[in-house]
Amino acid sequence: MIDWFKSTLRPPLADFLRKLPVDSRRLGPPKGVHPDTPALFRQKHPAYAAGEFIPLDPPRPFVQNCPSVALTAEQIPLFHRPFHLIRPETWVARIPGGRVQGKTVAVIGPDDHVLADVSVSWGSPSGHHASMDRFFLGPPRRLRGPAIVMATTGGDSYFHWLFDILPRLDFLRRAKIRAERMTWILNRPLNMFQAETLALLDALPEQIISLEENRHVQAEELIVPSLPDSIGDVSPQTVACLRKFFARQYRFAGRTPARIFLQRQIQASRQLANHEEVLVALAALDFVPVIPEQIPWVDQIRIFHNAEVVVGAHGGALANLAFARPGIFCVEFFSAHYLNKCFWGLTHQVKGRHAYAVCPSSQAGKTNRAAVSDLQIPAAALETISRLLSG
Numbered sequence: 001m002i003d004w005f006k007s008t009l010r011p012p013l014a015d016f017l018r019k020l021p022v023d024s025r026r027l028g029p030p031k032g033v034h035p036d037t038p039a040l041f042r043q044k045h046p047a048y049a050a051g052e053f054i055p056l057d058p059p060r061p062f063v064q065n066c067p068s069v070a071l072t073a074e075q076i077p078l079f080h081r082p083f084h085l086i087r088p089e090t091w092v093a094r095i096p097g098g099r100v101q102g103k104t105v106a107v108i109g110p111d112d113h114v115l116a117d118v119s120v121s122w123g124s125p126s127g128h129h130a131s132m133d134r135f136f137l138g139p140p141r142r143l144r145g146p147a148i149v150m151a152t153t154g155g156d157s158y159f160h161w162l163f164d165i166l167p168r169l170d171f172l173r174r175a176k177i178r179a180e181r182m183t184w185i186l187n188r189p190l191n192m193f194q195a196e197t198l199a200l201l202d203a204l205p206e207q208i209i210s211l212e213e214n215r216h217v218q219a220e221e222l223i224v225p226s227l228p229d230s231i232g233d234v235s236p237q238t239v240a241c242l243r244k245f246f247a248r249q250y251r252f253a254g255r256t257p258a259r260i261f262l263q264r265q266i267q268a269s270r271q272l273a274n275h276e277e278v279l280v281a282l283a284a285l286d287f288v289p290v291i292p293e294q295i296p297w298v299d300q301i302r303i304f305h306n307a308e309v310v311v312g313a314h315g316g317a318l319a320n321l322a323f324a325r326p327g328i329f330c331v332e333f334f335s336a337h338y339l340n341k342c343f344w345g346l347t348h349q350v351k352g353r354h355a356y357a358v359c360p361s362s363q364a365g366k367t368n369r370a371a372v373s374d375l376q377i378p379a380a381a382l383e384t385i386s387r388l389l390s391g
Contacts, residue, residue: 098222
């Protein structure tokens, strides 16, 4: 019944509300979607005339084409062909009266349109956003003065914090905006690794507004840095930015393991069903088990920087490959029903090698649960790892 309502009744009702002569601060969804924020300023859209647009970098092409090895008989074309991608134009915009709404973050301009290039909506068709199906966004909390939108969909997770949010600090600095002195709009209050990374950058904000606690906010002036990349496709420029930010921290001469096995015992998803078997097999190859969440963040990036081989299930900890040295060998375990090329691409950006195993999963028949399924690592995969490292 709920699915029927969402698919059949919700769209026409939302469309009816959108056509009413009232904006989404009072009733209904935003009026539409703007696909290209820079175009609004360059075409002198009247609703944005009082704002300011600060261009930074033009679009830049890059390639993802990491040499990859299948550890089992099943080869996935995704990991064996090049992807020619374009890093979008980067910029910062000042938008009077701009708003931010929702867990699926929508940045809404003064003409009541969602700015699509800074409003990620996973699973929505192009030109649409989840907020467009809402009947009532709720009255916005009004913020005095300027506020910086740092929130983005998924921005409370490690991967998206590292690649979608932190590089925006560089954009703000280049635009001569003192971010730490302004209100930040974030997905939720800072957690431990977020606070640690910002402290290392001397960028702890004086005030934070959390979308977890304030689902809809409006600033007198909303400062909007562009997203660094298309989501999941990490560009060489983003990797270089992060390495520059934290070079002093990860260049550490102390001893750390050359071969690490990323464990997930404290995670709710993608546990290894045969964990003990994998642990014994990898220990015989001199792998050291690591639980990243139990290690200070600086130590995590030092471990990855010094590592020669990293083995683990697909997950956020592999984002630390951004700090690895050329030649790093990343071995990644996937569910057959959930394949994601982001760390394959990231391994390419740091000039490393990649291997993967497609694993039976605990919820193989439920594609909506495949991303969190427990994995059974095939014995053949472990044998191939041994052979590759011994050869």
